[in-house]
Amino acid sequence: MxxxxxxxxxxxxxxxxxxxxxxxxxxxxxxxxxxxxxxxxxxxxxxxxxxxxxxxxxxxxxxxxxxxxxxxxxxxxxxxxxxxxxxxxxxxxxxxxxxxxxxxxxxxxxxxxxxxxxxxxxxxxxxxxxxxxxxxxxxxxxxxxxxxxxxxxxxxxxxxxxxxxxxxxxxxxxxxxxxxxxxxxxxxxxxxxxxxxxxxxxxxxxxxxxxxxxxxxxxxxxxxxxxxxxxxxxxxxxxxxxxxxxxxxxxxxxxxxxxxxxxxxxxxxxxxxKYHAACYLTHAGMDALQQLREENRVDPAEVIAVRQRVKPANFSVCNIQEPETGLEVKFSMRHTAAMTLFGIDTGALASYTDEIAHRPDLVRLREKVEVIGDDRLTSRMQAEVEVDLADGRMIAGFADCGVPAGDLDEQERRLTxxxxxxxxxxxxxxxxxxxxxxxxxxxxxxxxxxxxxxxxx
Amino acid sequence: MxxxxxxxxxxxxxxxxxxxxxxxxxxxxxxxxxxxxxxxxxxxxxxxxxxxxxxxxxxxxxxxxxxxxxxxxxxxxxxxxxxxxxxxxxxxxxxxxxxxxxxxxxxxxxxxxxxxxxxxxxxxxxxxxxxxxxxxxxxxxxxxxxxxxxxxxxxxxxxxxxxxxxxxxxxxxxxxxxxxxxxxxxxxxxxxxxxxxxxxxxxxxxxxxxxxxxxxxxxxxxxxxxxxxxxxxxxxxxxxxxxxxxxxxxxxxxxxxxxxxxxxxxxxxxxxxKYHAACYLTHAGMDALQQLREENRVDPAEVIAVRQRVKPANFSVCNIQEPETGLEVKFSMRHTAAMTLFGIDTGALASYTDEIAHRPDLVRLREKVEVIGDDRLTSRMQAEVEVDLADGRMIAGFADCGVPAGDLDEQERRLTxxxxxxxxxxxxxxxxxxxxxxxxxxxxxxxxxxxxxxxxx
CATH class of the missing domain: 1.10.4100.10 (2-methylcitrate dehydratase PrpD)
Structure with missing residues (x-):
């Protein structure tokens, strides 16, 4: 050459x-x-x-x-x-x-x-x-x-x-x-x-x-x-x-x-x-919450409030507050956050139904989720989350789904x-x-x- | 609508x-x-x-x-x-x-x-x-x-x-x-x-x-x-x-x-x-000469000189002075003019051969053709031609191959x-x-x- x-x-x-x-x-x-x-x-x-x-x-x-x-x-x-x-x-x-x-x-x-x-x-x-x-x-x-x-x-x-x-x-x-x-x-x-x-x-x-x-x-x-x-x-x-x-x-x-x-x-x-069958800009929030949930064995009934910080630019894409359909769920940071805390398989196509948009426990949890614009984040693929629990604890996490995986075994596990x-x-x-x-x-x-x-x- | x-x-x-x-x-x-x-x-x-x-x-x-x-x-x-x-x-x-x-x-x-x-x-x-x-x-x-x-x-x-x-x-x-x-x-x-x-x-x-x-x-x-x-x-x-x-x-x-x-x-x-199997910008010259030839029963042996006026812009496209091949003939206003005066079928693919580029009578006639740039013409699809004949006559013609045909019978005849x-x-x-x-x-x-x-x- x-x-x-x-x-x-x-x-x-x-x-x-x-x-x-x-x-x-x-x-x-x-x-x-x-x-x-x-x-x-x-x-x-x-x-x-x-x-x-x-x-x-x-x-x-x-x-x-x-x-x-x-x-x-x-x-x-x-x-x-x-x-x-x-x-x-x-x-x-x-x-x-x-x-x-x-x-x-x-x-x-x-x-x-x-x-x-x-x-x-x-x-x-x-x-x-x-x-x-x-x-x-x-x-x-x-x-x-x-x-x-x-x-x-x-x-x-x-x-x-x-x-x-x-x-x-x-x-x-x-x-x-x-x-x-x-x-x-x-x-x-x-x-x-x-x-x-x-x-x-x-x-x-x-x-x-x-x-x-x-x-x-x-x-x-x-x-x-x-x-x-x-x-x-x-x-x-x-x-x-x-x-x-x-x-x-x-x-x-x-x-x-x-x-x-x-x-x-x-x-x-x-x-x-992609590991979630939803808009890519909802992914970091789900990743961060999924990790928190697994590490802390979070019971969704114990969640008092969720704050999710993302770039404000994401608001115009996937911030439907009260989705009515399965398709709208894919563009709702609040609803996908609630689904994640309930342990619903966000990678399955079948999870994005009209019923799930209206499931009462999910809707109640979704109402506790606040999405906050934060320009300190450096990428639209990042999210910072904080979860207030009934026992008084506040647990926090972060995910950036724009970073290629460092651990190929873990990537293979998720892809499997x-x-x-x-x-x-x-x-x-x-x-x-x-x-x-x-x-x-x-x-x-x-x-x-x-x-x-x-x-x- | x-x-x-x-x-x-x-x-x-x-x-x-x-x-x-x-x-x-x-x-x-x-x-x-x-x-x-x-x-x-x-x-x-x-x-x-x-x-x-x-x-x-x-x-x-x-x-x-x-x-x-x-x-x-x-x-x-x-x-x-x-x-x-x-x-x-x-x-x-x-x-x-x-x-x-x-x-x-x-x-x-x-x-x-x-x-x-x-x-x-x-x-x-x-x-x-x-x-x-x-x-x-x-x-x-x-x-x-x-x-x-x-x-x-x-x-x-x-x-x-x-x-x-x-x-x-x-x-x-x-x-x-x-x-x-x-x-x-x-x-x-x-x-x-x-x-x-x-x-x-x-x-x-x-x-x-x-x-x-x-x-x-x-x-x-x-x-x-x-x-x-x-x-x-x-x-x-x-x-x-x-x-x-x-x-x-x-x-x-x-x-x-x-x-x-x-x-x-x-x-x-x-x-x-297109009625000639050559570059479109050679067409007006051929059309004008073909008409002169038919109307005046021109004998190519009696041609003393040919002047063909076209937009100077055409020079960069199809003004090969001494074409050596059939393909070059298609981009030579001089050679295609000579072919037309000899009554060669410029619409036939088979006419554009390497032999025809070197045919002595065509080469001799081509040497009498002068292509002149003339910005008075209003389109690159126009040509003005003048032919000096051995008997002292000068005959002149004009063609514009950018004008749609007015006579559909004539168009049909040429297409046939x-x-x-x-x-x-x-x-x-x-x-x-x-x-x-x-x-x-x-x-x-x-x-x-x-x-x-x-x-x-």
Whole structure:
């Protein structure tokens, strides 16, 4: 990579350098830690996709694909139908983002896994892919997404683009290119073909088009890599060229060396997982209260008052005082706080019902919760909580759900709970456990398609 | 349409109004003239698509579709394979733009037909579509494209977007929505789903991605309409909403009433056709010389000198003085002028060979051609020519290929020549004539799929 051998910024060629990084990334360069993070991403992806299989948007995408006869050999999570790879990538991508319960990378300003894994899963149903290659391709795609956003800063997201759809296409293209064995030049071409297809408007948040973006990114990236493999032409400087991706879609673009320190952790090692099936900005409060409850064996009947401090900016997002529906509960810091103190499984989709919004004991506890704006907090993902108890004690806690986990065993424990919570109701405990074990064993598999056997068909 | 009943600009809602216009456009509202223009567009589309069937990019797209098993019932021009509709739209769309010989609308700043007809053709292989409905859907899609660009002015194209890919997606969505019988609200949703998929960078000109944009627009629009028909949700104000299509992709956006004068001609009636298989900016010179040659029975041996005046801006595009290859000939005003005076068929793809670049009599005549920059001309699509003859006469002419044809019979005559020139070498004269007749008779057909019978399979 020329950029590593020079300090001359004119030598930087982000498209070429991202492509070289991705195509050159060998399983032997990947630490055991990075590999474990990647497995956690795949594991979580399966869980949230199973959670999204019965969403109306997923069904509609399958119906449209079936109506045009897009039958193939690529499987769909949670459904018996098999589609052609590009349609399966579209459906699985949208399904996995349907609940907005999938993982997040703060630097990417989006959801890194949903555009990439569906593409790899579709390819795995065509050609055998061993576990190490699968994880390397996933890590390469993830890294492309984050490094590309690094160069644009906030300017891309702020302009109105849904990074998951736009930048996600590049990640999917890079990952697919790797599985197809493309070299650096061909991968740069794949990134170019991705660049000219990439789309997704933030304005669509709140509609079925938001999850569609993840599916489109997956299928656009797959097409890009396949066309590049066939010798289709594109610019190999599509990101940085005049009128290119950056020029049209980012007010600021500062080309930088791609992985200037090759020994640094991969971006996948800063992935954030959601453990509550509610708005992300309610999570820190729930995390802090859950920890207090467990450490102090809090009896909700003994709670006199709860004070939860968050950034005032969160008020406009998730501060519904008296939610009436399950959906509103997801955007109520007060109600989710009460649910947490009662030990209700906030990770289960089934917990967010209209009944729970009206359950008398929860409503009584919710009325004791005060949400306070506090600008001393440095992030919207932080919460400080204080609980006054009937015995006179005041217990206090803090959580920041914007910090990647330091303890991978603990992360795995929490992801396992989430996995069972989403997968067991659909497939039963036995199949859920088998799927989980396969994910955790992914890097030792000769054919990763086996991972998907338990959650398809 | 609310906007027609009020002068209050706050009542304008471009997405809704475009959708209402498209879904409300009935065959009975379409004049015989507009219908004839639309038939000319379809006729020309078939001709240029047949011309593009053997281009490498077309073959690569077919191969990628076949490799994933995208077999279906939708036909591809010039090929025996049948694909699923979305893939057939992709392939036919790209093939029709492969030669850059397809039609143009100056207000759209792009190619109006290539994103729309492939979508309609794919649908016609699934459900019977009568000729009048087909033409009405085409005219609606075309109108959506042009009216949308009208509101953005140059700001969208100048920002780096290839309008054929971006705005073309809206046209394809509107046309498909019409065939699927969607109402105004559903069509607005389809436009929203199109808006969030739409892409295509001008930076890709000169690569296979440029034609790909037309194909992607066709398949994106088809998906948008099908999803809207299934009840998929999107914003119904996707064009004008905050962070919407216009906000992200046009520096200027002035919402206007959609077809404020319902009696005005449709935009299709200003379509421009290419009659020479060379750069569009060489066309006016060829048109002017061709007319002089025919009117004066010019013998090329008697030509002493030729002066061709064009806007100096054209020099940077197509003023190669001594072309060495067939491709360079397409960008040489001098050589194409000489070819015209010799009566060579400048509409035939086969005329642009390396041999013709070196043919001695052409080279000798080309040396007598002087191209002069002249800013008195008001458009880059104009040329003024003067020819000095051996008998002492000086004959002069002028052409403006940016002016839509006034004489539809003459247009049809020229399109017929172009049609035969492109289709006969592939399918023979008899099938070419049958295809041409079917196009010209399109509005009386019960099932337009018949039009494509002669150029598929």
């Amino acid at each position: 020329a950029n590593l051998e020079t300090n001359d910024p004119s030598e930087l060629a982000p498209t070429r350098d991202l492509a070289a990084m991705a195509s050159g990334l060998a399983p032997s360069n990947i630490s055991e830690t990075a590999r474990r993070w990647a497995k956690h991403c795949v594991l979580d992806w399966i869980a949230v996709t199973v959670g999204g299989v019965d969403e109306p948007l997923t069904r509609k995408l399958i119906d449209v694909a079936l109506a045009e006869g897009a039958i193939g050999q690529a499987r769909i999570i949670g459904h018996p139908e098999k589609l052609i790879a590009s349609q399966a990538a579209l459906v699985n991508g949208a399904a996995s983002h349907a609940l907005d319960y999938d993982d997040v990378n703060q630097r990417m300003m989006g959801h890194p896994t949903v555009p990439v894994v569906p593409t790899l899963m579709a390819l795995a149903d065509e050609i055998p892919i061993d576990g190490e290659s699968f994880l390397a391709a996933f890590i390469a795609g993830y890294e492309v997404e984050v490094q590309l956003v690094d160069m644009m800063g906030l300017s891309h997201y702020d302009a109105g683009w849904h990074t998951t759809g736009t930048v996600g296409s590049f990640g999917a293209a890079a990952a697919a290119a790797k599985i197809l064995g493309l070299d650096g030049q061909q991968t740069a071409t794949a990134l170019g073909i991705a660049a000219t297809q990439t789309a997704g408007l933030k304005a669509m948040f709140g509609t079925m088009c938001k999850p569609l973006h993840a599916g489109k990114a997956a299928s656009n990236g797959l097409l890009a890599a396949r066309l590049a493999a066939e010798g289709f032409t594109s610019r190999v400087d599509a990101i940085e060229c005049p009128y290119g991706f950056a020029a049209t879609q980012a007010a600021s673009f500062v080309p930088g060396a791609v992985r200037p320190d090759p020994a640094a952790p991969y971006a996948v090692e800063e992935n954030l997982f 709970i989430k996995f069972h919570s989403l997968v067991s109701p659909v497939f039963g405990d036995n199949r859920a456990s088998a799927a989980l074990d396969a994910c955790l064993d992914l890097d030792s598999l000769d054919d990763v398609a086996r991972v998907f056997d338990t959650v398809t068909g | 609310a906007n027609l009943e009020t002068n209050d600009p706050s009542e304008l809602a471009p997405t809704r109004d475009l959708a209402a216009m498209a879904s409300g456009l009935a065959p009975s509202n379409i004049s015989e003239t507009a219908r004839r223009w639309a038939k000319h567009c379809v006729l020309d589309w078939i001709a240029v698509t047949v011309g593009g069937v053997d281009e490498p990019l077309t073959r690569k797209l077919i191969d990628v579709a076949l490799a994933e098993g995208a077999i279906g019932q939708a036909r591809i021009i010039g090929h025996p394979e049948k694909l699923i509709a979305s893939q057939a739209a992709l392939v036919n769309g790209a093939a029709s733009h492969a030669l850059d010989y397809d039609d143009v609308n100056q207000r759209m700043m792009g190619h109006p037909t290539v994103p729309v007809v492939p979508t309609l053709m794919a649908l016609a292989d699934e459900i019977p579509i009568d000729g009048e409905s087909f033409l009405a859907a085409f005219i609606a899609g075309y109108e959506v494209e042009v009216q949308l660009v009208d509101m953005m002015g140059l700001s969208h194209y100048d920002a780096g977007w290839h309008t054929t890919g971006t705005v073309g997606s809206f046209g394809a969505a509107a046309a498909a929505a019409k065939i699927l019988g969607l109402d105004g609200q559903q069509t607005a949703t389809a436009l929203g789903i199109a808006a969030t998929q739409t892409a295509g960078l001008k930076a890709m000109f000169g690569t296979m991605c440029k034609p790909l944009h037309a194909g992607k627009a066709a398949s994106n629009g088809l998906l948008a309409a099908r999803l809207a028909a299934e009840g998929f949700t999107s914003r119904v104000d996707a064009i004008e909403c905050p962070y919407g299509f216009a906000a992200t992709q046009a520096a200027s956006f002035v919402p206007g009433a959609v077809r404020p004068d319902p009696a005005a001609p449709y935009a299709v009636e200003e379509n421009l056709f 020549i172009k049609f035969h020139s492109l289709v006969s070498p592939v399918f023979g004269d008899n099938r070419a004539s049958a295809a041409l007749d079917a196009c010209l008779d399109l509005d009386s057909l019960d099932d337009v799929a018949r039009v494509f019978d002669t150029v598929t399979g």
